Amino acid sequence: MKWGEKTVDRLYFVGIGGIGMSGLARYARQLGLEVAGYDKTQTALTRALEREGISIGFEENLDHFNHWFDPIESERTGIVRTPAVPRNHPLFDRIAELALPVIKRSKMLGAVAQNFETFAVAGTHGKTTTTAMLTHLLADTPGGCNAFLGGILASTGSNVLLNPESKRLVVEADEFDRSFLQLNPTHAVITSMDPDHLDIYGDADGFRAGFAAFGEQVTGHVVRESALTSAEADLTYGCATNRQTANHLDYAASNPRIESGWMVADIKMRDEWFESVKFPMPGMHNLSNALAALSLADLAGANRGACMKSMGMFGGIHRRFAYHIRESHGTYIDDYAHHPKEISAVLEAVRLHHPEKSITAIFQPHLYSRTRDHMMEFAEILSEFDRILLLPIYPAREEPINGIDSQSLFENILNPSKHLTSIERIFDNLKEHPPEVLLTIGAGDIDRLVQPLSDWLREDSQRFKPFE
Structure with a gap:
């Protein structure tokens, strides 16, 4: 692999x-x-990598790296880093001592993407689901695709699709750390531009400027969600209540409805309509994600009719509106939502598919900076649940910010059925107040609750509140 010179x-x-x-x-x-x-931590993903033959060290000492490093091969050795690991980690001192070349993950992805016809999905929300849907659509078409995903595909159990015969690449264009500016995609879609990562961009104007710069690097078409009037694009997509409105868009979903538990809509693909297309993932936000994926599949030259049929067979993605229990006595859903707009979309989808049911949410805020920047927006949407169990902030890469914690968020939530708790206390909380529909929400390590919660709820149907 070429690494500079x-x-x-x-x-x-x-x-x-x-x-x-x-x-x-x-x-x-x-x-x-x-x-x-x-x-730092052993997870299901690191265990999968180890099973595939990749050696991984988990201790902060240098033993694993020193054992792996071969001085004879130093000229042919490179280091890939992520901003999630701080530069004061002892490994970087050792790497600097050895004068080994270091590049960011985003730069490596950009270098890889130069070898392909690249289809990029950008946006504050919906990137992973849209990328997964697009990968699903293109994988079985003539020419296939490669893909780097921000989540685990349910159908393959992996976050990559590698096809040595394909010249196409599907990627998430991540705005964090301005990573997407390392890409020069052939075509791209922008799903949303709600300000986030303001520790990087400074303010909303800076955030939008980042997306504008990304759009300028796309060599072909840029498709935008129709509400994003500030996004530079030559094609649009969106959901519409009727065909008259839909005809103003290049890609559109009209007359969305629920039939036998499915999202169903009539789909416009530029100059062609498809009736009663089925979409397996609940919620209007996921219908919008599907449209974004269909637009890029269309630009890739995929057969439109085949895409409509294929969309109904999409198996979902880990931690994106993932049903773990869906029984007559109760429901448990897990979702990665970590921004107020994402939580709002999830709540809307749950209420759409489970009307008149009481909804209990367990939420783990992600990042001190995001909690600070969206404190009142978080409080407003969390107040809309029937019951909220609030966990401590998951810091990820960040140091604490004075005055910003779950207690301050908790005090702003107006819901009277609110509880400040911990992962260790969750089971006691649920015993005291059994849920009808239960959600776990967040981008931190709340996912370690999913399997224990699923097992515990299945052990006894009375752990759900009987539906009235």
């Missing part, structure tokens, strides 16, 4: 357990490179 065949990933890093590690290994890495 060098060619490397040994890569060490610092933060290999991240969803983006692990995908690139898998790609490098398929190319025949020797791959290893470090991560």
